[in-house]
Amino acid sequence: MIVIEKSLRRLTLQRSGKELFSCPVSLGSEPVGAKTREGDGRTPEGSYYICTVNRSSKFCISLGISYPSPADAKGGLKRSELGYFDYLLICLAALFRLRPKWTSPLGGYVMIHGESPEGKTGDWTQGCVALSDSDIKALSALVGKGEKVRILP
Helix, strand or coil: CEEEEHHHCEEEEEECCEEEEEEECECECCCCCCCCCCCCCCCCCEEEEEEEEEEEECCEEEEEECCCCHHHHHHHHHCCCCCHHHHHHHHHHHHCCCCCCCCCCCCCCCEEECCCCCCCCCCCECCCEECCHHHHHHHHCCCCCCCEEEEEC
16 A cells, blocks of 8 residues: 655655655645645645556656545535535545546546656646656556555545
């Protein structure tokens, strides 16, 4: 399982309760609080899984996170920001461990990826979790689609 501790700006890969890999991360430009909508600059919080792997990303390598989850979609439905059909699509994707609908008012395309070509530092993403290129290469050699991801405040 990948554990991302937003307050510590740290990602840890754990197997059988043991730490296999750990590295510092950068977060969304508004790092406090959970992502609730497209463009809010926040990194999600909750339980997810790796739903895509792109080894040709402009950010070195990117691992897609299954945001929005059914829990996120339920919140969007309650706030009337998401329709019932989109809620069902997101729940169905989670049931089969597929990529959820990334084009909704809740946002999507949240990745764990390498740094930008400009080498930005600090919290600069639109909600993604950014690692150094060497760290994303090391992490992606150890994980794949379906890997659990837990993002903590």
